[in-house]
Amino acid sequence: MSSDRPQSAESLHTPKGPVRWYYPLTQHNYRLYMGMTLAGSMGVWMQRLAQDWLVLQLTGSPAAVGVAVALQFLPMLIVGPLSGLLVDIFPKRSVMMVCQSVIVLLALGLAAWDATGGITVWIVYGSCIALGITSAIDGPARQVFVNEVVGDAGLRPAIGLNNAIGQLGAMAGPALGGVVIAHAGSAAAFASNAFLGMLVLGMIAGIRPALLHANAPAVRGRGQLLAGFRFVRDRPRLLLVIALAGLLGAFGMNGPVVLAAFAERVWHNGVAGFGMFNTVSAVGALAGALLAARLRTLGRKGIVAAAGLFGLAQLVAALMPNLLSFTVMLVVVGLMTLLFLTSAATAVQLEAGPEVRGRVMALYLPLLLGGHALGGLLAGWLTEQFGVRTGLVVTGALGMLSALVIGFLLWRNSRRHAG
Numbered sequence: 001m002s003s004d005r006p007q008s009a010e011s012l013h014t015p016k017g018p019v020r021w022y023y024p025l026t027q028h029n030y031r032l033y034m035g036m037t038l039a040g041s042m043g044v045w046m047q048r049l050a051q052d053w054l055v056l057q058l059t060g061s062p063a064a065v066g067v068a069v070a071l072q073f074l075p076m077l078i079v080g081p082l083s084g085l086l087v088d089i090f091p092k093r094s095v096m097m098v099c100q101s102v103i104v105l106l107a108l109g110l111a112a113w114d115a116t117g118g119i120t121v122w123i124v125y126g127s128c129i130a131l132g133i134t135s136a137i138d139g140p141a142r143q144v145f146v147n148e149v150v151g152d153a154g155l156r157p158a159i160g161l162n163n164a165i166g167q168l169g170a171m172a173g174p175a176l177g178g179v180v181i182a183h184a185g186s187a188a189a190f191a192s193n194a195f196l197g198m199l200v201l202g203m204i205a206g207i208r209p210a211l212l213h214a215n216a217p218a219v220r221g222r223g224q225l226l227a228g229f230r231f232v233r234d235r236p237r238l239l240l241v242i243a244l245a246g247l248l249g250a251f252g253m254n255g256p257v258v259l260a261a262f263a264e265r266v267w268h269n270g271v272a273g274f275g276m277f278n279t280v281s282a283v284g285a286l287a288g289a290l291l292a293a294r295l296r297t298l299g300r301k302g303i304v305a306a307a308g309l310f311g312l313a314q315l316v317a318a319l320m321p322n323l324l325s326f327t328v329m330l331v332v333v334g335l336m337t338l339l340f341l342t343s344a345a346t347a348v349q350l351e352a353g354p355e356v357r358g359r360v361m362a363l364y365l366p367l368l369l370g371g372h373a374l375g376g377l378l379a380g381w382l383t384e385q386f387g388v389r390t391g392l393v394v395t396g397a398l399g400m401l402s403a404l405v406i407g408f409l410l411w412r413n414s415r416r417h418a419g
Contacts, residue, residue: 066380
């Protein structure tokens with residue numbers, strides 16, 4: 001028997017009664033999982049900041065930054081459904097080990113190429129594609145693996161805490177990355193991500209398989225690749241929540257493009273300002289993730305409301321007249337972003353059965369992140385053609401419109417069921 005196979009959930013400690021928000025922290029495996037989330041998030045955000053800034057410096061074009069963002073996430077639209085099948089068949093811990101090893105090698109390669117002075121925008125683009133394919137497999141594995149770490153009873157607080165820790169990394173990563181790039185260059189930032197990636201590999205290896213909760217095995221045979229599609233198709237309200245995540249990804253989650261352009265063209269504070277904007281957004285996101293972790297349930301109405309407020313906060317931020325007010329609004333944008341994302345991801349995971357959870361998440365994440373890729377292209381084009389502020393106003397308004405449309409469709413579906 002594989003050492004990665006989880007033991008029966010009945011043989012593990014299961015909490016009696018309501019689960020407190022801090023319950024996952026009492027689990028050995030979750031503490032390691034939390035550590036690898038923090039280190040991995042710091043490294044990824046540092047690398048993203050370094051890549052985006054390097055592309056901007058090589059080309060001088062926000063649209064080129066949009067292309068880099070798109071190339072990181074568009075592969076998920078193609079690889080995503082297949083990755084869900086892999087996650088449901090193979091041990092998730094082993095999948096994460098392989099993916100993390102590839103991420104480390106990519107970071108080391110960029111560091112070496114950049115340090116020698118031979119880096120070009122096409123090399124960065126190629127690395128973005130490779131990272132996108134790897135992340136398309138790694139993302140669903142990590143999302144579903146948390147269920148094996150804490151079990152269904154602790155899933156809601158675990159997702160909230162995990163998003164909070166991820167945002168803590170997103171807060172520290174850009175700040176550290178900005179300092180590293182300013183003093184040692186982007187190659188040092190790529191090397192730092194490689195080091196953090198090796199720490200993550202050590203923590204994955206330290207997870208105890210005997211303490212994992214059982215997860216239902218994938219059903220083998222013809223049609224299993226389409227099981228996730230059928231599951232979502234037969235649940236219109238679940239489908240609408242996933243669609244809203246994709247729309248918000250396309251129209252709202254374009255921070256790398258917009259914040260780089262604001263730093264360069266509006267506030268003129270360079271890479272230090274870019275890092276600060278990412279950090280400030282992550283402070284708000286951390287607050288939103290912690291709030292979502294403490295809420296027992298937000299419900300579909302709350303999810304739609306958070307999406308609409310996210311779009312509104314972006315629109316207001318675009319109109320702020322000075323740096324201080326703009327920075328304050330970034331905190332609100334970050335808060336509403338993670339309140340929406342945490343609540344939507346929790347709703348999707350809890351509704352999906354263990355036997356198809358990997359494949360359902362492999363639909364949710366590609367739509368969210370693939371939408372993010374298309375949004376990066378849209379935001380880059382709008383910024384190039386109409387200016388930085390106009391680009392953010394338009395994408396914020398489109399986010400609000402998406403929330404209104406999905407909210408109406410959910411209301412109509414509820415009325416139909418009530419009838």
